[in-house]
Amino acid sequence: LPPRSTAPSFEGLEALLFAAGDDASDRRRVDAAFDELLRDDALSRGVRELLDAARARWRERPAARAGDAELDAVRALLRSARRRQDLRDVVSSSAPFAAAPTPPMSEDDTGLLADFVAESRTLVRAAAAALATREAGPHDVNAALRAFHTIKGTSSMLGREHVTRLSHAAEGVLTRVRDQACELAPEVVSLLLRACQQLDDFLDGLQTDPDAAPAGSDDVDRLLRELEARRTDTGSSGIRAGPSAERAVDPFQLAPRNSPHLSPLLGARAPDATTRVQTDRLDEVARLVDALGRTLDRAAESGPEARWSDAARVIAELQHATAAVRRVPIRGPLHRVRRVVREVSAQTGKAVAFVVTGDEHEVDCGVAEVIGEALVHLARNAVDHGLESAEQRRMARKPEEGTIRLTASRAGDDLVIEVADDGRGLERTRLLSTAIARGLVAPATAARQSDADVWRLVFAPGLSTAREVTELSGRGVGLDIVRQSCESLGGAVDVTSRPGAGTTFTLRLPVTDGRAAKPRSG
Amino acid sequence: MALNFLIVDDSAVMRAMLLRALRGSGLPIAAAHEAGTGNEALDLLACHEVDVAMIDINMPGMNGMELVEHIRANPALAHVTLVVVSTEGSEVRIAALAEKGVRFVHKPFAPEQVRTTVLEALGVADA
Numbered sequence: 001l002p003p004r005s006t007a008p009s010f011e012g013l014e015a016l017l018f019a020a021g022d023d024a025s026d027r028r029r030v031d032a033a034f035d036e037l038l039r040d041d042a043l044s045r046g047v048r049e050l051l052d053a054a055r056a057r058w059r060e061r062p063a064a065r066a067g068d069a070e071l072d073a074v075r076a077l078l079r080s081a082r083r084r085q086d087l088r089d090v091v092s093s094s095a096p097f098a099a100a101p102t103p104p105m106s107e108d109d110t111g112l113l114a115d116f117v118a119e120s121r122t123l124v125r126a127a128a129a130a131l132a133t134r135e136a137g138p139h140d141v142n143a144a145l146r147a148f149h150t151i152k153g154t155s156s157m158l159g160r161e162h163v164t165r166l167s168h169a170a171e172g173v174l175t176r177v178r179d180q181a182c183e184l185a186p187e188v189v190s191l192l193l194r195a196c197q198q199l200d201d202f203l204d205g206l207q208t209d210p211d212a213a214p215a216g217s218d219d220v221d222r223l224l225r226e227l228e229a230r231r232t233d234t235g236s237s238g239i240r241a242g243p244s245a246e247r248a249v250d251p252f253q254l255a256p257r258n259s260p261h262l263s264p265l266l267g268a269r270a271p272d273a274t275t276r277v278q279t280d281r282l283d284e285v286a287r288l289v290d291a292l293g294r295t296l297d298r299a300a301e302s303g304p305e306a307r308w309s310d311a312a313r314v315i316a317e318l319q320h321a322t323a324a325v326r327r328v329p330i331r332g333p334l335h336r337v338r339r340v341v342r343e344v345s346a347q348t349g350k351a352v353a354f355v356v357t358g359d360e361h362e363v364d365c366g367v368a369e370v371i372g373e374a375l376v377h378l379a380r381n382a383v384d385h386g387l388e389s390a391e392q393r394r395m396a397r398k399p400e401e402g403t404i405r406l407t408a409s410r411a412g413d414d415l416v417i418e419v420a421d422d423g424r425g426l427e428r429t430r431l432l433s434t435a436i437a438r439g440l441v442a443p444a445t446a447a448r449q450s451d452a453d454v455w456r457l458v459f460a461p462g463l464s465t466a467r468e469v470t471e472l473s474g475r476g477v478g479l480d481i482v483r484q485s486c487e488s489l490g491g492a493v494d495v496t497s498r499p500g501a502g503t504t505f506t507l508r509l510p511v512t513d514g515r516a517a518k519p520r521s522g
Numbered sequence: 523m524a525l526n527f528l529i530v531d532d533s534a535v536m537r538a539m540l541l542r543a544l545r546g547s548g549l550p551i552a553a554a555h556e557a558g559t560g561n562e563a564l565d566l567l568a569c570h571e572v573d574v575a576m577i578d579i580n581m582p583g584m585n586g587m588e589l590v591e592h593i594r595a596n597p598a599l600a601h602v603t604l605v606v607v608s609t610e611g612s613e614v615r616i617a618a619l620a621e622k623g624v625r626f627v628h629k630p631f632a633p634e635q636v637r638t639t640v641l642e643a644l645g646v647a648d649a
Contacts, residue, residue, distance in 0.1 A: 046603070076571055077601045083524070083526070084525075119533060119534060142582075149580050153629045
């Protein structure tokens with residue numbers, strides 16, 4: 001080694017290490033340089049630790065050439081120590097630090113918020129897709145879990161508490177699923193998918209108005225409560241019997257008639273089903289009941305005959321008012337249809353414009369429930385089967401984005417809802433050959449069937465029109481169930497189609513629930 | 523001379539937020555490398571001299587705790603100071619990390635917390 005000319009420094013020591021050989025005198029000089037550096041009382045704890053570590057490594061290293069991996073590690077320690085040493089000087093001259101800005105992330109960076117919305121949207125969709133996977137396994141559960149976790153973290157940084165709360169609740173449920181404390185039963189999946197949909201809605205809101213604090217909504221509160229109940233539930237349904245218990249998850253399979261998703265379609269209504277009522281409609285009912293009471297009092301005083309017609313009139317009004325109490329705008333169920341379209345669009349990778357008109361029309365809440373379920377099926381089928389892939393649409397010279405139009409209108413006492421897609425349309429030949437194979441149409445009469453009759457074959461039980469069995473719709477497309485539920489309400493369903501141009505389903509339903517008045521037929 | 527940072531998080535948004543917090547903290551930053559996975563982090567550590575690695579726990583593939591183990595098991599990375607950044611800050615986890623000489627920043631974090639924790643992790647008393 002050359003004779004030392006300057007006081008030991010980090011740079012000096014490093015150079016020394018680089019040049020030092022294995023002989024005893026070089027080792028002593030390096031040791032001495034370490035000692036001198038460490039003698040500085042002002043060294044911070046971190047720097048001292050790194051220097052100690054560097055010296056220990058240096059002493060213990062096997063005799064070897066300069067430049068070996070061990071020496072590299074020693075020099076890395078030394079260089080990091082030097083950077084930290086400089087840091088001490090900067091920190092102690094505290095002025096620039098004390099004045100360092102501490103920007104709240106929520107306020108000043110819309111770019112960050114936009115990135116957050118975009119990233120979270122991808123994550124929400126990934127979570128929904130993972131959860132909706134047939135036979136979702138631990139890998140899917142973990143993927144969904146991580147997605148909610150990430151959204152929780154980033155939203156909390158941005159101070160978007162409503163997003164944080166919901167993603168936290170969903171994460172809590174999935175943590176229990178992962179830990180096998182809760183089974184990923186269909187109702188848990190559908191609860192978590194609702195959370196995904198709600199998060200997606202929140203993201204829509206943030207995108208439209210970054211500063212909008214969403215008004216508390218009953219739906220969200222209920223969702224949070226249900227998630228919380230699942231997270232803390234220890235005794236009832238949804239709990240895994242044992243680690244090997246069979247799982248039956250297929251939220252989108254439409255075939256089994258007892259599926260919880262289909263129960264509203266089949267007329268089984270939850271005993272505690274509730275609806276929201278405009279108070280003026282309830283007031284009207286109360287007024288009419290009063291009026292009826294007075295009419296009957298007067299009938300008792302002045303002889304019945306004169307008053308029966310009055311009573312009959314009030315009773316008719318009362319029936320009318322009671323029906324009004326039960327009527328809700330179809331906007332509510334359509335909200336869910338919109339989410340499903342978005343979800344299936346994400347899962348299939350098909351771009352979809354969903355256009356709704358007439359959602360202000362009202363129907364009986366029982367009918368609304370059925371409409372909601374039926375439209376979810378129709379909309380899901382439209383995206384999944386009706387619309388072509390982007391590639392196919394390009395080849396057919398159609399815009400890549402498919403359109404699904406949902407149009408509601410009143411026709412007398414009926415509500416008419418059309419669900420129209422601009423997709424591939426139904427295929428006569430394929431429908432007929434399937435129907436013949438299923439024994440629904442005699443081969444001899446096939447050629448004589450009108451197009452309209454052929455299109456209606458889609459409502460025949462067990463007839464699948466899907467060319468591919470997809471994750472989303474399973475094998476049966478469930479249109480027979482849609483028809484059955486409409487007919488049970490005294491309504492009807494029809495379909496028209498133009499090959500290559502699209503398919504339109506038409507639901508015609510009574511505005512009042514016929515089931516309330518007459519006994520249900522099986 | 524400023525410090526070299528490595529930010530490891532699978533969320534690009536969270537990495538951007540952490541970088542903003544670091545800049546807001548007033549800590550001198552020479553380089554801020556970003557990794558989206560544990561393996562990317564190890565690749566970056568192999569070719570850059572990093573003083574402080576800020577590590578998320580919940581990541582696909584190698585998680586943050588495994589990454590901490592990998593780094594600690596590699597003598598060539600003895601100079602890297604580790605800070606875990608996570609929402610999962612149970613007392614037990616923080617204690618277990620502290621035993622390995624790893625500090626913890628709770629999400630959500632403010633720049634002040636990042637500054638304090640990083641300085642503590644670096645063994646530098648704050649002014």
